[in-house]
Amino acid sequence: MSPQGKQGGLVVFLSVVLAMMLDILPLPMALEDLRPEWLSLTLIYWVMVMPHRIGVGKAWLAGLFMDALTGTLLGLHALVMAALAYIVTLLHNRLKLFPRWQQAVSVLMLTGLSLLLLLWLRNIVQVTPRPWTYWLPALTSACVWPAIYHALRVVQGYYRVQ
Amino acid sequence: MKPIFARGPSLNVRLGLALMASLALMVLDHRYQHLEAVRAGLATVVAPLQFLVNLPGRWLGAASDSLETRESLESQVQKLSDENTILKAQVQTLVALEAENERLRGLLGAARKGGERRLVAEIVDLDRDPFSHQLLISKGTRDGVYLGQPVLDADGVMGQIVEANPLTSRVLLISDASHALPVRAVRSGVRAIAAGSGNLGWLVLEHVPSTADIKAGDVLVSSSLGQRFPEGYPVGTVREVVQDPGETFLKIFVTPSAKLDRASQVLLVWPRFEIPSLPAPAAAPQPEAVKSDTAKPVAKPDAAQSEAARSPETRP
Numbered sequence: 001m002s003p004q005g006k007q008g009g010l011v012v013f014l015s016v017v018l019a020m021m022l023d024i025l026p027l028p029m030a031l032e033d034l035r036p037e038w039l040s041l042t043l044i045y046w047v048m049v050m051p052h053r054i055g056v057g058k059a060w061l062a063g064l065f066m067d068a069l070t071g072t073l074l075g076l077h078a079l080v081m082a083a084l085a086y087i088v089t090l091l092h093n094r095l096k097l098f099p100r101w102q103q104a105v106s107v108l109m110l111t112g113l114s115l116l117l118l119l120w121l122r123n124i125v126q127v128t129p130r131p132w133t134y135w136l137p138a139l140t141s142a143c144v145w146p147a148i149y150h151a152l153r154v155v156q157g158y159y160r161v162q
Numbered sequence: 163m164k165p166i167f168a169r170g171p172s173l174n175v176r177l178g179l180a181l182m183a184s185l186a187l188m189v190l191d192h193r194y195q196h197l198e199a200v201r202a203g204l205a206t207v208v209a210p211l212q213f214l215v216n217l218p219g220r221w222l223g224a225a226s227d228s229l230e231t232r233e234s235l236e237s238q239v240q241k242l243s244d245e246n247t248i249l250k251a252q253v254q255t256l257v258a259l260e261a262e263n264e265r266l267r268g269l270l271g272a273a274r275k276g277g278e279r280r281l282v283a284e285i286v287d288l289d290r291d292p293f294s295h296q297l298l299i300s301k302g303t304r305d306g307v308y309l310g311q312p313v314l315d316a317d318g319v320m321g322q323i324v325e326a327n328p329l330t331s332r333v334l335l336i337s338d339a340s341h342a343l344p345v346r347a348v349r350s351g352v353r354a355i356a357a358g359s360g361n362l363g364w365l366v367l368e369h370v371p372s373t374a375d376i377k378a379g380d381v382l383v384s385s386s387l388g389q390r391f392p393e394g395y396p397v398g399t400v401r402e403v404v405q406d407p408g409e410t411f412l413k414i415f416v417t418p419s420a421k422l423d424r425a426s427q428v429l430l431v432w433p434r435f436e437i438p439s440l441p442a443p444a445a446a447p448q449p450e451a452v453k454s455d456t457a458k459p460v461a462k463p464d465a466a467q468s469e470a471a472r473s474p475e476t477r478p
Contacts, residue, residue, distance in 0.1 A: 017211070020208075021214065024211070026287065026288065056177050056179075057176060065207070068208050069208045069211065071289065071325065071332050074190075074197055074200065075184035075185065075186070075188040078184040079180070079181060079184035082184065089173055126339075128294075128360065130293070
């Protein structure tokens with residue numbers, strides 16, 4: 001992706017595409033509420049481990065494609081993803097040092113925050129009441145974070161993405 | 163440690179740019195219709211992903227089809243051929259009625275109602291968000307789909323197109339809280355507006371005075387008054403009429419005829435309206451236009467009709 005001899009851009013790109021596909025994969029109604037925020041998780045990982053390459057701009061672009069995929073207002077997910085990348089860039093040194101469970105708690109906060117932002121922005125356009133299950137994805141995202149972390153770490157090590 | 167930014171603007175500047183860009187996009191997308199091209203382009207880029215994601219489900223469906231037992235297939239064929247016989251018998255009477263109708267119209271000198279072009283489309287994707295009732299279907303502007311086009315299923319009106327991209331398009335269901343369409347009760351002829359409730363199970367009739375002749379069990383059909391849905395397609399059946407003496411209007415709940423939550427195929431129609439030249443829709447509020455959110459379909463009846471006129475007729 002970047003010009004100066006950095007490798008593995010394609011790997012990052014493919015992992016983001018895969019996360020988007022997981023985000024729109026049709027699921028049974030019961031599981032729909034539990035769907036983790038795959039795109040947010042993937043972006044959190046890549047921004048955390050290499051903030052010099054993946055930052056606000058690329059997260060914004062990913063969010064824009066997410067808007068096109070889900071048919072939401074153009075710019076909605078883009079804004080939320082950019083904000084998420086901003087926070088993770090600021091905190092990346094601390095996040096990297098955290099033990100796994102503490103990272104998961106941070107992920108809970110981060111995805112919860114992005115859900116809150118989404119809700120605010122949507123309610124500006126049209127107020128729709130949401131049940132408490134709206135917040136479940138934050139919890140499931142935190143639960144799958146250790147697995148995602150390890151999977152992406154293996155991928156990163158294998159393809160030497162840095 | 164590597165510097166985060168070897169070159170380029172600082173982090174805060176980047177965030178500011180991203181925020182401004184997305185706010186501008188949202189305002190443009192919501193208030194004006196300038197972003198149709200951008201949206202269509204993006205949607206075309208991501209369309210392969212949407213098809214890819216649905217492949218496993220399709221394979222499962224195909225597998226279960228090929229693994230079906232002979233008995234179940236036979237019983238299915240039996241059922242379908244029975245249904246076909248019954249439908250054919252009904253069509254016989256319809257042909258006579260149509261001819262009679264034609265003759266009477268001829269006597270009255272009224273315009274003939276043209277046949278409608280139809281097209282079957284498959285549902286590719288549902289909306290993740292349980293509060294917005296939208297579908298993604300496998301036909302787009304390449305097939306002549308246009309903004310605001312009515313979408314039906316075998317049993318009644320499903321919704322209308324709110325986003326037409328080259329390969330796919332998005333349907334807003336009549337049950338979405340931002341949708342409303344004019345209807346007519348078949349028994350009494352009372353006109354009303356059926357608004358979505360945000361729940362797939364029912365619609366609500368808005369602003370019906372308590373003296374109106376509407377009862378539970380009344381069938382409601384589309385009235386074509388909004389110049390968007392063709393006339394006479396079933397919209398729903400009145401389930402319950404609640405009369406609260408303290409309220410000015412009746413509370414009427416309607417069960418939609420279309421299988422909004424179960425259909426896997428939808429029918430696109432290119433309607434022809436009998437009164438082609440009404441005053442421009444900009445002058446009067448459009449009841450069928452989407453009320454808010456995804457407020458793109460400001461009606462373009464001219465484009466719609468010229469489209470319908472241009473495209474070859476495939477009469478059912």
